[in-house]
Amino acid sequence: MGEVNLNRLAVFVTLVRAGSFTAAAEQLGLTKAMVSQHLARLERELSVTLMVRSTRRMALTEAGAMFHADCVRILGEAEAAIERVGENRETPRGTLRLTAPVNYGTTVVAPALAEFLRRHPGVNAELVLDDGISDLIGGRFDLAIRGGPLRDSGLRAVRLAGFRQLLVAAPAYLDVRGRPRRPQDLATHDAILLSVLSSPASWVFTARNGKQARVRLVQRVQSDSAAAVYAMTLAGAGVAVLPDFMVRADLVAGRLEHLLSTQHLPEGSFHAVHANLHAPAKVRAFIEYLREYIAGKTE
Template sequence: MDSLSDIAVFIQVVDSGSFTAAAERLSLSKSVISKYVTRLEDRLGARLLNRTTRKLSLTEVGRAFYERSERGLQEIAEAEAEVSRLQGEPRGTLRINAPMSFGVLHIAPVLPEFLERYPQLTVDMNLDDRKVDVIEGGFDVSVRISDLGDSSLVARRIGPCRHVVVASPAYLKRYGIPRTPEDLEDHNVITYQYQDSAKEWEFRLPGQKPSMVSVSGSIQMNNSLALREALLNDAGITRTPTFVVGRDIQEGRLQSVLTNYELPEISIYLVFPQRKYLSPKVRVFVEFMREYISDTPSWDQKTKVDR
Protein backbone atom coordinates (compact mmCIF):
# COMPACT_ATOMS: atom_id res chain seq x y z
CA MET A 1 0.00 0.00 0.00
CA ASP A 2 2.95 2.35 0.56
CA SER A 3 3.67 2.07 -3.15
CA LEU A 4 0.19 3.30 -4.13
CA SER A 5 0.37 6.10 -1.57
CA ASP A 6 3.75 7.21 -2.90
CA ILE A 7 2.44 7.19 -6.47
CA ALA A 8 -0.70 9.13 -5.50
CA VAL A 9 1.38 11.79 -3.76
CA PHE A 10 3.75 12.01 -6.74
CA ILE A 11 0.80 12.57 -9.10
CA GLN A 12 -0.59 15.24 -6.80
CA VAL A 13 2.78 17.03 -6.79
CA VAL A 14 2.85 17.05 -10.60
CA ASP A 15 -0.78 18.18 -10.88
CA SER A 16 -0.29 20.90 -8.27
CA GLY A 17 2.99 22.16 -9.73
CA SER A 18 4.89 22.22 -6.45
CA PHE A 19 5.51 20.36 -3.20
CA THR A 20 3.98 23.24 -1.27
CA ALA A 21 0.70 23.25 -3.23
CA ALA A 22 0.47 19.45 -3.00
CA ALA A 23 1.04 19.63 0.76
CA GLU A 24 -1.82 22.12 1.11
CA ARG A 25 -4.21 19.97 -0.95
CA LEU A 26 -3.35 16.80 0.95
CA SER A 27 -3.16 18.50 4.38
CA LEU A 28 0.38 17.22 4.91
CA SER A 29 3.66 18.98 5.58
CA LYS A 30 6.01 19.75 2.70
CA SER A 31 8.67 17.50 4.27
CA VAL A 32 6.29 14.53 4.36
CA ILE A 33 5.39 15.10 0.70
CA SER A 34 9.09 15.17 -0.19
CA LYS A 35 9.61 11.95 1.76
CA TYR A 36 6.92 10.15 -0.25
CA VAL A 37 8.43 11.22 -3.58
CA THR A 38 12.00 10.41 -2.54
CA ARG A 39 10.92 6.97 -1.35
CA LEU A 40 9.23 6.34 -4.70
CA GLU A 41 12.35 7.43 -6.63
CA ASP A 42 14.55 5.23 -4.46
CA ARG A 43 12.35 2.21 -5.04
CA LEU A 44 12.31 2.80 -8.81
CA GLY A 45 16.00 3.66 -8.96
CA ALA A 46 15.24 6.71 -11.13
CA ARG A 47 14.85 10.45 -10.71
CA LEU A 48 11.29 11.45 -11.58
CA LEU A 49 11.47 15.19 -10.87
CA ASN A 50 13.99 17.91 -11.49
CA ARG A 51 13.92 20.19 -8.45
CA THR A 52 15.19 23.76 -8.31
CA THR A 53 14.34 26.57 -5.93
CA ARG A 54 12.05 28.13 -8.53
CA LYS A 55 10.81 25.35 -10.75
CA LEU A 56 9.66 21.75 -10.65
CA SER A 57 9.69 19.67 -13.84
CA LEU A 58 9.36 16.05 -14.87
CA THR A 59 12.32 14.11 -16.19
CA GLU A 60 11.74 12.07 -19.33
CA VAL A 61 11.36 8.93 -17.21
CA GLY A 62 9.17 10.83 -14.78
CA ARG A 63 6.78 11.94 -17.49
CA ALA A 64 6.34 8.39 -18.81
CA PHE A 65 5.81 7.10 -15.27
CA TYR A 66 3.33 9.89 -14.49
CA GLU A 67 1.20 9.23 -17.57
CA ARG A 68 0.96 5.50 -16.93
CA SER A 69 0.41 5.89 -13.19
CA GLU A 70 -2.23 8.59 -13.57
CA ARG A 71 -4.26 6.32 -15.85
CA GLY A 72 -3.80 3.43 -13.44
CA LEU A 73 -5.02 5.36 -10.41
CA GLN A 74 -7.96 6.65 -12.42
CA GLU A 75 -8.92 3.08 -13.26
CA ILE A 76 -8.76 2.18 -9.56
CA ALA A 77 -10.92 5.19 -8.67
CA GLU A 78 -13.46 4.24 -11.33
CA ALA A 79 -13.54 0.64 -10.11
CA GLU A 80 -14.20 1.81 -6.56
CA ALA A 81 -16.89 4.19 -7.78
CA GLU A 82 -18.62 1.40 -9.67
CA VAL A 83 -18.60 -0.86 -6.62
CA SER A 84 -20.02 1.99 -4.54
CA ARG A 85 -22.68 2.66 -7.17
CA LEU A 86 -23.74 -0.97 -7.20
CA GLN A 87 -23.69 -1.39 -3.45
CA GLY A 88 -25.66 1.60 -2.29
CA GLU A 89 -25.64 4.94 -0.56
CA PRO A 90 -23.54 7.79 -2.02
CA ARG A 91 -20.95 8.82 0.54
CA GLY A 92 -17.92 11.01 1.00
CA THR A 93 -17.33 14.67 0.15
CA LEU A 94 -18.84 16.20 -2.98
CA ARG A 95 -16.65 19.09 -4.16
CA ILE A 96 -18.72 21.58 -6.16
CA ASN A 97 -17.60 24.62 -8.13
CA ALA A 98 -20.23 27.15 -9.19
CA PRO A 99 -20.61 30.78 -10.27
CA MET A 100 -21.18 33.00 -7.25
CA SER A 101 -24.71 34.12 -8.09
CA PHE A 102 -26.01 30.69 -9.09
CA GLY A 103 -24.41 29.02 -6.08
CA VAL A 104 -25.80 31.54 -3.61
CA LEU A 105 -29.29 31.70 -5.13
CA HIS A 106 -29.91 28.15 -6.33
CA ILE A 107 -27.53 25.65 -4.75
CA ALA A 108 -26.98 26.82 -1.17
CA PRO A 109 -30.75 27.02 -0.41
CA VAL A 110 -31.40 23.42 -1.50
CA LEU A 111 -28.34 21.80 0.10
CA PRO A 112 -30.22 20.97 3.33
CA GLU A 113 -32.80 18.97 1.35
CA PHE A 114 -30.05 17.29 -0.71
CA LEU A 115 -28.06 16.28 2.38
CA GLU A 116 -31.18 15.10 4.16
CA ARG A 117 -31.84 12.82 1.21
CA TYR A 118 -28.21 11.59 1.18
CA PRO A 119 -26.97 11.75 4.81
CA GLN A 120 -23.68 9.96 4.07
CA LEU A 121 -22.56 12.90 1.92
CA THR A 122 -20.85 16.16 2.85
CA VAL A 123 -20.47 19.14 0.51
CA ASP A 124 -17.50 21.42 -0.10
CA MET A 125 -18.64 24.23 -2.40
CA ASN A 126 -16.34 26.81 -4.01
CA LEU A 127 -17.94 29.90 -5.58
CA ASP A 128 -16.10 31.71 -8.36
CA ASP A 129 -17.50 33.68 -11.29
CA ARG A 130 -14.41 32.87 -13.35
CA LYS A 131 -14.20 29.64 -15.33
CA VAL A 132 -12.00 27.24 -13.37
CA ASP A 133 -10.18 24.07 -14.36
CA VAL A 134 -12.30 21.27 -12.91
CA ILE A 135 -9.51 18.71 -12.93
CA GLU A 136 -6.76 20.98 -11.65
CA GLY A 137 -9.07 22.33 -8.95
CA GLY A 138 -9.91 18.83 -7.76
CA PHE A 139 -13.67 19.34 -8.17
CA ASP A 140 -16.15 16.52 -8.61
CA VAL A 141 -18.60 18.72 -10.49
CA SER A 142 -18.79 22.29 -11.78
CA VAL A 143 -21.74 24.42 -12.85
CA ARG A 144 -21.19 25.96 -16.28
CA ILE A 145 -23.61 28.49 -17.75
CA SER A 146 -22.54 28.76 -21.37
CA ASP A 147 -22.30 27.01 -24.69
CA LEU A 148 -19.86 24.21 -24.00
CA GLY A 149 -16.96 23.35 -26.27
CA ASP A 150 -14.56 21.49 -23.98
CA SER A 151 -14.52 17.85 -25.10
CA SER A 152 -12.35 16.80 -22.16
CA LEU A 153 -15.34 17.17 -19.82
CA VAL A 154 -18.60 15.28 -19.53
CA ALA A 155 -21.64 17.58 -19.41
CA ARG A 156 -25.22 17.10 -18.27
CA ARG A 157 -27.74 19.82 -19.12
CA ILE A 158 -29.96 20.62 -16.15
CA GLY A 159 -31.97 23.54 -17.51
CA PRO A 160 -32.15 26.67 -19.67
CA CYS A 161 -30.53 30.03 -18.99
CA ARG A 162 -32.75 32.76 -20.37
CA HIS A 163 -31.84 36.44 -20.38
CA VAL A 164 -33.88 39.62 -19.95
CA VAL A 165 -33.23 43.33 -20.27
CA VAL A 166 -34.29 44.73 -16.92
CA ALA A 167 -34.31 47.81 -14.70
CA SER A 168 -36.15 49.10 -11.64
CA PRO A 169 -39.57 50.76 -12.09
CA ALA A 170 -38.14 53.95 -10.56
CA TYR A 171 -35.27 54.06 -13.08
CA LEU A 172 -37.66 53.50 -16.00
CA LYS A 173 -40.05 56.17 -14.72
CA ARG A 174 -37.18 58.65 -14.64
CA TYR A 175 -35.43 57.78 -17.91
CA GLY A 176 -38.19 56.16 -19.94
CA ILE A 177 -38.89 52.63 -21.17
CA PRO A 178 -36.81 51.61 -24.22
CA ARG A 179 -39.06 50.44 -27.03
CA THR A 180 -36.32 49.36 -29.45
CA PRO A 181 -32.77 48.09 -28.82
CA GLU A 182 -31.41 51.33 -30.28
CA ASP A 183 -33.09 53.23 -27.43
CA LEU A 184 -30.51 51.70 -25.08
CA GLU A 185 -28.04 54.28 -26.38
CA ASP A 186 -29.86 56.81 -24.17
CA HIS A 187 -29.56 54.65 -21.02
CA ASN A 188 -26.91 53.91 -18.42
CA VAL A 189 -26.21 50.24 -19.16
CA ILE A 190 -24.59 48.18 -16.41
CA THR A 191 -22.35 45.54 -17.97
CA TYR A 192 -21.20 42.19 -16.62
CA GLN A 193 -17.47 41.67 -17.08
CA TYR A 194 -17.46 37.90 -17.67
CA GLN A 195 -20.35 37.86 -20.13
CA ASP A 196 -19.63 37.18 -23.79
CA SER A 197 -20.22 40.31 -25.90
CA ALA A 198 -20.65 42.35 -22.72
CA LYS A 199 -20.92 45.63 -24.65
CA GLU A 200 -22.51 44.41 -27.86
CA TRP A 201 -25.92 42.79 -27.45
CA GLU A 202 -27.84 40.67 -29.93
CA PHE A 203 -31.59 41.13 -30.45
CA ARG A 204 -33.94 39.35 -32.83
CA LEU A 205 -37.56 39.90 -33.74
CA PRO A 206 -39.35 36.58 -34.40
CA GLY A 207 -38.70 35.42 -37.93
CA GLN A 208 -36.08 38.07 -38.65
CA LYS A 209 -32.29 38.18 -38.70
CA PRO A 210 -30.54 39.19 -35.47
CA SER A 211 -29.12 42.68 -35.07
CA MET A 212 -26.29 43.85 -32.81
CA VAL A 213 -26.50 46.96 -30.63
CA SER A 214 -23.57 48.57 -28.84
CA VAL A 215 -24.22 49.56 -25.23
CA SER A 216 -22.31 51.60 -22.70
CA GLY A 217 -22.59 52.96 -19.20
CA SER A 218 -20.80 54.10 -16.10
CA ILE A 219 -20.80 50.76 -14.23
CA GLN A 220 -19.10 47.45 -15.00
CA MET A 221 -19.16 44.54 -12.55
CA ASN A 222 -17.79 41.00 -12.30
CA ASN A 223 -20.52 39.64 -10.02
CA SER A 224 -24.21 39.23 -10.83
CA LEU A 225 -25.37 39.63 -7.23
CA ALA A 226 -23.67 43.01 -6.99
CA LEU A 227 -25.16 43.93 -10.36
CA ARG A 228 -28.63 43.00 -9.07
CA GLU A 229 -28.16 45.26 -6.05
CA ALA A 230 -27.25 48.14 -8.34
CA LEU A 231 -30.42 47.52 -10.38
CA LEU A 232 -32.60 47.46 -7.26
CA ASN A 233 -31.09 50.80 -6.29
CA ASP A 234 -32.03 52.42 -9.61
CA ALA A 235 -28.47 52.62 -11.00
CA GLY A 236 -29.22 51.61 -14.56
CA ILE A 237 -30.43 48.95 -16.96
CA THR A 238 -28.82 45.64 -17.90
CA ARG A 239 -29.13 42.27 -19.62
CA THR A 240 -28.91 39.44 -17.11
CA PRO A 241 -30.05 35.82 -16.60
CA THR A 242 -33.54 35.30 -15.23
CA PHE A 243 -32.13 33.01 -12.55
CA VAL A 244 -30.63 36.19 -11.03
CA VAL A 245 -33.65 38.53 -11.31
CA GLY A 246 -36.66 36.30 -12.01
CA ARG A 247 -38.03 36.57 -8.48
CA ASP A 248 -37.58 40.35 -8.51
CA ILE A 249 -39.54 40.60 -11.76
CA GLN A 250 -42.28 38.31 -10.42
CA GLU A 251 -42.64 40.44 -7.29
CA GLY A 252 -42.44 43.79 -9.05
CA ARG A 253 -39.08 45.03 -7.75
CA LEU A 254 -37.66 44.97 -11.28
CA GLN A 255 -39.29 45.30 -14.68
CA SER A 256 -38.28 43.57 -17.92
CA VAL A 257 -38.35 45.54 -21.17
CA LEU A 258 -37.94 44.87 -24.90
CA THR A 259 -39.83 41.63 -24.31
CA ASN A 260 -41.00 41.39 -27.93
CA TYR A 261 -37.36 40.76 -28.90
CA GLU A 262 -35.65 37.39 -28.56
CA LEU A 263 -32.34 37.27 -26.71
CA PRO A 264 -29.74 34.51 -27.09
CA GLU A 265 -30.48 31.54 -24.81
CA ILE A 266 -27.80 29.29 -23.38
CA SER A 267 -27.97 26.38 -20.96
CA ILE A 268 -27.03 25.45 -17.41
CA TYR A 269 -24.75 22.41 -17.29
CA LEU A 270 -23.10 20.29 -14.68
CA VAL A 271 -19.68 19.22 -15.95
CA PHE A 272 -17.20 16.75 -14.53
CA PRO A 273 -13.99 15.00 -15.62
CA GLN A 274 -14.23 12.34 -18.30
CA ARG A 275 -14.69 9.01 -16.55
CA LYS A 276 -16.02 5.62 -17.56
CA TYR A 277 -18.22 5.44 -14.48
CA LEU A 278 -20.13 8.38 -13.01
CA SER A 279 -19.52 8.39 -9.27
CA PRO A 280 -22.64 7.90 -7.11
CA LYS A 281 -22.26 11.27 -5.38
CA VAL A 282 -22.08 13.12 -8.71
CA ARG A 283 -24.91 11.05 -10.20
CA VAL A 284 -27.35 11.87 -7.39
CA PHE A 285 -26.38 15.55 -7.47
CA VAL A 286 -27.07 15.70 -11.21
CA GLU A 287 -30.44 14.01 -10.70
CA PHE A 288 -31.31 16.30 -7.80
CA MET A 289 -30.46 19.52 -9.69
CA ARG A 290 -32.32 18.36 -12.79
CA GLU A 291 -35.37 17.77 -10.62
CA TYR A 292 -35.04 21.18 -8.96
CA ILE A 293 -34.51 23.23 -12.14
CA SER A 294 -36.18 21.34 -15.04
CA ASP A 295 -36.94 22.96 -18.41
CA THR A 296 -39.31 25.44 -16.75
CA PRO A 297 -37.46 26.82 -13.72
CA SER A 298 -39.50 28.44 -10.98
CA TRP A 299 -37.83 31.80 -11.63
CA ASP A 300 -39.22 31.82 -15.19
CA GLN A 301 -42.83 31.17 -14.19
CA LYS A 302 -45.58 33.80 -14.09
CA THR A 303 -43.11 36.61 -14.65
CA LYS A 304 -44.48 40.14 -14.87
CA VAL A 305 -43.17 41.80 -18.05
CA ASP A 306 -43.69 45.10 -19.78
CA ARG A 307 -45.47 44.73 -23.09
Protein backbone atom coordinates (compact mmCIF):
# COMPACT_ATOMS: atom_id res chain seq x y z
CA MET A 1 0.00 0.00 0.00
CA GLY A 2 1.35 3.43 -0.95
CA GLU A 3 1.10 6.65 0.97
CA VAL A 4 -2.51 7.76 1.38
CA ASN A 5 -3.51 11.39 0.91
CA LEU A 6 -5.70 12.04 3.96
CA ASN A 7 -7.53 14.90 2.22
CA ARG A 8 -9.19 12.28 0.04
CA LEU A 9 -10.91 10.80 3.10
CA ALA A 10 -13.04 13.93 3.41
CA VAL A 11 -13.90 13.79 -0.29
CA PHE A 12 -14.90 10.11 0.07
CA VAL A 13 -17.11 10.75 3.12
CA THR A 14 -18.77 13.72 1.41
CA LEU A 15 -19.40 11.63 -1.69
CA VAL A 16 -21.12 8.88 0.28
CA ARG A 17 -23.19 11.39 2.24
CA ALA A 18 -24.18 13.36 -0.87
CA GLY A 19 -25.17 10.24 -2.79
CA SER A 20 -23.85 11.40 -6.16
CA PHE A 21 -20.74 12.86 -7.77
CA THR A 22 -22.68 15.95 -8.86
CA ALA A 23 -24.00 16.72 -5.36
CA ALA A 24 -20.60 16.03 -3.77
CA ALA A 25 -18.88 18.34 -6.25
CA GLU A 26 -21.29 21.15 -5.35
CA GLN A 27 -20.73 20.68 -1.62
CA LEU A 28 -16.95 20.55 -1.97
CA GLY A 29 -16.63 23.36 -4.49
CA LEU A 30 -14.93 21.02 -6.95
CA THR A 31 -15.75 19.78 -10.41
CA LYS A 32 -17.44 16.40 -10.84
CA ALA A 33 -14.32 15.16 -12.65
CA MET A 34 -12.08 16.15 -9.73
CA VAL A 35 -14.29 14.26 -7.24
CA SER A 36 -14.08 11.21 -9.48
CA GLN A 37 -10.29 11.56 -9.70
CA HIS A 38 -9.97 11.78 -5.89
CA LEU A 39 -11.97 8.58 -5.48
CA ALA A 40 -9.96 6.77 -8.15
CA ARG A 41 -6.65 7.85 -6.63
CA LEU A 42 -7.80 6.88 -3.11
CA GLU A 43 -8.71 3.40 -4.35
CA ARG A 44 -5.34 3.17 -6.07
CA GLU A 45 -3.50 4.27 -2.92
CA LEU A 46 -5.41 1.69 -0.85
CA SER A 47 -5.36 -1.01 -3.56
CA VAL A 48 -9.04 -1.59 -2.75
CA THR A 49 -12.30 -0.92 -4.62
CA LEU A 50 -14.42 1.26 -2.38
CA MET A 51 -17.36 1.94 -4.61
CA VAL A 52 -18.96 0.43 -7.67
CA ARG A 53 -20.60 2.95 -9.97
CA SER A 54 -22.46 3.04 -13.20
CA THR A 55 -24.05 5.80 -15.20
CA ARG A 56 -27.18 5.58 -13.01
CA ARG A 57 -26.08 4.60 -9.52
CA MET A 58 -23.19 4.01 -7.15
CA ALA A 59 -22.84 1.67 -4.18
CA LEU A 60 -20.26 0.93 -1.52
CA THR A 61 -18.43 -2.35 -1.59
CA GLU A 62 -18.10 -4.31 1.65
CA ALA A 63 -14.57 -2.93 2.08
CA GLY A 64 -15.87 0.53 1.19
CA ALA A 65 -18.59 0.40 3.84
CA MET A 66 -16.09 -0.55 6.57
CA PHE A 67 -13.62 2.06 5.39
CA HIS A 68 -16.36 4.71 5.30
CA ALA A 69 -17.28 4.00 8.94
CA ASP A 70 -13.63 4.37 9.94
CA CYS A 71 -13.29 7.60 7.94
CA VAL A 72 -16.34 9.12 9.63
CA ARG A 73 -14.82 8.31 13.02
CA ILE A 74 -11.37 9.65 12.08
CA LEU A 75 -12.72 12.89 10.65
CA GLY A 76 -14.99 13.34 13.66
CA GLU A 77 -12.03 12.96 16.02
CA ALA A 78 -10.01 15.41 13.94
CA GLU A 79 -12.81 17.98 14.04
CA ALA A 80 -13.12 17.53 17.82
CA ALA A 81 -9.36 17.97 18.22
CA ILE A 82 -9.43 21.17 16.15
CA GLU A 83 -12.34 22.43 18.23
CA ARG A 84 -10.48 21.70 21.46
CA VAL A 85 -7.41 23.55 20.20
CA GLY A 86 -9.61 26.51 19.32
CA GLU A 87 -11.19 26.45 22.77
CA ASN A 88 -7.74 26.42 24.42
CA ARG A 89 -6.80 29.38 22.26
CA GLU A 90 -9.88 31.39 23.25
CA THR A 91 -10.86 30.11 26.72
CA PRO A 92 -8.43 29.61 29.63
CA ARG A 93 -8.41 25.90 30.44
CA GLY A 94 -6.06 23.04 31.19
CA THR A 95 -2.99 22.96 33.43
CA LEU A 96 -0.85 26.10 33.71
CA ARG A 97 2.69 25.01 34.59
CA LEU A 98 4.86 27.94 35.65
CA THR A 99 8.05 28.68 37.54
CA ALA A 100 9.15 31.71 39.56
CA PRO A 101 11.90 32.77 42.00
CA VAL A 102 11.22 31.53 45.54
CA ASN A 103 10.52 34.80 47.32
CA TYR A 104 8.74 36.60 44.49
CA GLY A 105 6.81 33.44 43.80
CA THR A 106 5.72 33.23 47.43
CA THR A 107 4.86 36.89 48.02
CA VAL A 108 3.45 37.89 44.63
CA VAL A 109 2.89 35.05 42.15
CA ALA A 110 1.26 32.53 44.51
CA PRO A 111 -1.47 34.84 45.86
CA ALA A 112 -2.14 36.18 42.36
CA LEU A 113 -2.37 32.62 41.06
CA ALA A 114 -4.86 31.69 43.80
CA GLU A 115 -7.23 34.48 42.76
CA PHE A 116 -6.71 33.70 39.07
CA LEU A 117 -7.76 30.09 39.65
CA ARG A 118 -10.91 31.24 41.45
CA ARG A 119 -11.81 33.32 38.42
CA HIS A 120 -11.04 30.54 35.93
CA PRO A 121 -12.41 27.20 37.21
CA GLY A 122 -11.32 25.44 34.02
CA VAL A 123 -7.63 26.01 34.83
CA ASN A 124 -5.39 23.97 37.15
CA ALA A 125 -1.83 25.02 38.00
CA GLU A 126 1.60 23.71 38.91
CA LEU A 127 3.88 26.36 40.47
CA VAL A 128 7.58 25.48 40.74
CA LEU A 129 9.69 27.87 42.82
CA ASP A 130 13.36 28.04 41.88
CA ASP A 131 15.89 30.86 42.21
CA GLY A 132 17.89 29.44 39.31
CA ILE A 133 17.06 29.87 35.63
CA SER A 134 14.77 26.94 34.87
CA ASP A 135 14.80 25.39 31.42
CA LEU A 136 11.49 26.64 30.06
CA ILE A 137 11.17 24.10 27.26
CA GLY A 138 12.96 21.15 28.87
CA GLY A 139 10.96 21.64 32.06
CA ARG A 140 7.69 21.75 30.08
CA PHE A 141 6.80 25.13 31.57
CA ASP A 142 4.09 27.23 29.97
CA LEU A 143 5.45 30.34 31.66
CA ALA A 144 8.45 31.54 33.69
CA ILE A 145 8.61 34.62 35.92
CA ARG A 146 12.16 35.91 35.80
CA GLY A 147 13.92 38.79 37.48
CA GLY A 148 16.89 40.83 36.33
CA PRO A 149 18.21 41.25 32.81
CA LEU A 150 16.96 38.68 30.32
CA ARG A 151 19.32 36.48 28.41
CA ASP A 152 19.30 36.88 24.66
CA SER A 153 17.05 34.12 23.36
CA GLY A 154 14.12 33.37 21.11
CA LEU A 155 11.74 33.45 24.09
CA ARG A 156 8.97 36.03 24.32
CA ALA A 157 8.91 38.31 27.36
CA VAL A 158 6.34 40.67 28.86
CA ARG A 159 7.50 43.16 31.49
CA LEU A 160 5.51 42.81 34.70
CA ALA A 161 6.98 45.33 37.13
CA GLY A 162 10.12 47.07 38.28
CA PHE A 163 11.62 47.00 41.75
CA ARG A 164 14.27 48.88 43.73
CA GLN A 165 17.34 47.09 44.98
CA LEU A 166 18.28 48.12 48.53
CA LEU A 167 21.43 47.68 50.57
CA VAL A 168 20.28 46.44 53.98
CA ALA A 169 21.58 44.96 57.21
CA ALA A 170 20.27 44.03 60.65
CA PRO A 171 20.67 46.59 63.49
CA ALA A 172 22.52 44.01 65.59
CA TYR A 173 25.19 43.65 62.90
CA LEU A 174 25.47 47.42 62.39
CA ASP A 175 25.76 48.11 66.12
CA VAL A 176 28.95 46.01 66.13
CA ARG A 177 30.45 46.82 62.71
CA GLY A 178 29.26 50.39 62.28
CA ARG A 179 27.02 52.01 59.69
CA PRO A 180 28.57 52.85 56.31
CA ARG A 181 28.28 56.52 55.38
CA ARG A 182 29.54 56.23 51.80
CA PRO A 183 29.88 53.37 49.31
CA GLN A 184 33.63 53.08 49.90
CA ASP A 185 32.97 52.19 53.57
CA LEU A 186 31.56 48.84 52.43
CA ALA A 187 35.12 47.56 51.97
CA THR A 188 35.22 46.90 55.73
CA HIS A 189 31.91 45.03 55.86
CA ASP A 190 30.91 41.39 55.39
CA ALA A 191 28.62 40.83 52.43
CA ILE A 192 26.01 38.13 51.85
CA LEU A 193 25.85 37.53 48.11
CA LEU A 194 23.24 35.97 45.83
CA SER A 195 25.32 33.73 43.60
CA VAL A 196 22.76 33.41 40.77
CA LEU A 197 23.34 37.07 39.80
CA SER A 198 25.79 37.69 36.97
CA SER A 199 28.03 39.90 39.18
CA PRO A 200 26.84 39.39 42.76
CA ALA A 201 29.70 41.32 44.38
CA SER A 202 29.90 44.28 41.98
CA TRP A 203 27.44 47.19 42.38
CA VAL A 204 27.20 50.76 41.08
CA PHE A 205 25.83 53.35 43.50
CA THR A 206 24.48 56.60 42.05
CA ALA A 207 24.24 59.73 44.25
CA ARG A 208 21.53 62.34 43.90
CA ASN A 209 23.94 64.56 41.95
CA GLY A 210 24.49 61.75 39.45
CA LYS A 211 27.97 60.84 40.63
CA GLN A 212 28.59 57.12 40.48
CA ALA A 213 30.74 54.84 42.60
CA ARG A 214 31.49 51.25 41.68
CA VAL A 215 32.00 49.07 44.72
CA ARG A 216 33.03 45.45 45.09
CA LEU A 217 31.49 43.90 48.17
CA VAL A 218 33.62 41.60 50.31
CA GLN A 219 32.03 38.16 50.35
CA ARG A 220 31.53 36.52 53.72
CA VAL A 221 28.97 34.01 52.49
CA GLN A 222 26.95 33.40 49.34
CA SER A 223 23.87 31.39 48.43
CA ASP A 224 21.92 30.55 45.31
CA SER A 225 18.68 31.35 47.18
CA ALA A 226 17.38 34.88 47.75
CA ALA A 227 15.37 33.52 50.68
CA ALA A 228 18.58 32.24 52.29
CA VAL A 229 20.35 35.58 51.74
CA TYR A 230 17.38 37.33 53.31
CA ALA A 231 17.35 34.97 56.31
CA MET A 232 21.09 35.39 56.93
CA THR A 233 20.76 39.16 56.68
CA LEU A 234 17.98 39.15 59.27
CA ALA A 235 20.21 36.98 61.47
CA GLY A 236 22.96 39.61 61.36
CA ALA A 237 25.50 37.88 59.14
CA GLY A 238 26.32 40.99 57.11
CA VAL A 239 25.08 43.46 54.52
CA ALA A 240 23.13 42.39 51.43
CA VAL A 241 21.41 43.82 48.37
CA LEU A 242 17.79 42.69 48.36
CA PRO A 243 14.67 43.76 46.40
CA ASP A 244 12.33 46.23 48.07
CA PHE A 245 9.31 43.93 48.01
CA MET A 246 11.24 41.38 50.09
CA VAL A 247 12.37 43.73 52.88
CA ARG A 248 9.66 46.41 52.98
CA ALA A 249 7.93 45.07 56.10
CA ASP A 250 11.26 44.51 57.88
CA LEU A 251 12.33 48.10 57.26
CA VAL A 252 9.06 49.40 58.71
CA ALA A 253 9.36 47.10 61.73
CA GLY A 254 13.01 47.97 62.32
CA ARG A 255 14.30 44.43 61.78
CA LEU A 256 16.48 45.73 58.93
CA GLU A 257 17.97 49.12 58.07
CA HIS A 258 18.27 50.67 54.62
CA LEU A 259 21.92 51.70 54.20
CA LEU A 260 23.21 54.55 52.04
CA SER A 261 19.62 55.62 51.41
CA THR A 262 20.70 58.71 49.46
CA GLN A 263 22.43 56.42 46.95
CA HIS A 264 20.55 54.43 44.31
CA LEU A 265 21.36 51.02 42.95
CA PRO A 266 20.24 49.94 39.45
CA GLU A 267 16.56 49.03 39.35
CA GLY A 268 15.52 45.48 38.63
CA SER A 269 12.49 44.13 36.81
CA PHE A 270 10.40 41.01 36.49
CA HIS A 271 9.23 39.56 33.19
CA ALA A 272 6.79 36.84 32.23
CA VAL A 273 8.58 34.65 29.69
CA HIS A 274 7.10 32.02 27.39
CA ALA A 275 8.16 30.16 24.27
CA ASN A 276 4.94 30.22 22.26
CA LEU A 277 4.43 32.39 19.20
CA HIS A 278 0.69 31.90 19.78
CA ALA A 279 0.39 31.54 23.55
CA PRO A 280 -2.68 29.60 24.74
CA ALA A 281 -5.46 31.49 26.49
CA LYS A 282 -4.42 30.26 29.95
CA VAL A 283 -0.99 31.88 29.51
CA ARG A 284 -2.26 35.14 28.04
CA ALA A 285 -4.96 35.46 30.68
CA PHE A 286 -2.59 34.85 33.60
CA ILE A 287 -0.01 37.35 32.34
CA GLU A 288 -2.74 39.97 31.97
CA TYR A 289 -4.13 39.23 35.42
CA LEU A 290 -0.67 39.20 37.07
CA ARG A 291 0.10 42.64 35.64
CA GLU A 292 -3.23 43.95 36.97
CA TYR A 293 -2.57 42.31 40.36
CA ILE A 294 0.90 43.87 40.67
CA ALA A 295 -0.35 47.30 39.55
CA GLY A 296 -3.08 47.15 42.19
CA LYS A 297 -0.57 46.32 44.91
CA THR A 298 1.67 49.27 44.02
CA GLU A 299 -1.01 51.94 43.71
